[in-house]
Structures are given as structure tokens and as C-alpha cells.
Amino acid sequence: MVKKGRGKAPTKACPQCGAVVHSRKVQCDSCGHRFISARERKEKEVVRRKKPGRRASRAASGSTLKTQLLEERSRLQRRLAAIELLLESE
Numbered sequence: 001m002v003k004k005g006r007g008k009a010p011t012k013a014c015p016q017c018g019a020v021v022h023s024r025k026v027q028c029d030s031c032g033h034r035f036i037s038a039r040e041r042k043e044k045e046v047v048r049r050k051k052p053g054r055r056a057s058r059a060a061s062g063s064t065l066k067t068q069l070l071e072e073r074s075r076l077q078r079r080l081a082a083i084e085l086l087l088e089s090e
């Protein structure tokens, strides 16, 4: 159990690179890993449970790796198109 506030600065170790950072940091200083607090994780779980019939979750469980890669590719292509549009308008 971790008490918040008083006492010595609470720290945590980055699961990715092992660096020790202040526990209130949301991102690792050395590798940029994003920490997810217990509360955040719980909220995400709730969200996931709330909408189980979403296309994304069904795709993840029922489709092949190739389908996932194709979806990822088209997602990235849309993103790339948006970025190029932004760059052109600069």
C-alpha cells in the first residue's frame, strides 16, 4: 500500500528501461515510456467492458494477422495522407 504525499519522494521503476522516476511522472525521463496508473488502468477496463461489440475488438480476436496488418496499413495511410496535407498547406 502506498501513501500519497508526506515522507520521502515516492518513486517507481520504469518497466521498460529500469530508470527510477518520481511516481507522479506520467512518462519516463530516459526512454519516454508512458506509465499507466492503477486508476487509469481500471478506467480503461471499464471502457473496454462497456463496448464489447466494437469492430476493433472483434477484429483483434477473430481475424488473422494479415487482416490486422492490412487494417493497420490503411490506418497509417490515412494518417500519412493527413500529415502530407498539413505539410502542403504550410
Ligand SMILES: [Zn+2]
Residues within 6 Å of the ligand: 014, 015, 016, 017, 018, 019, 028, 029, 030, 031, 032, 033
Ligand atoms: Zn524508461
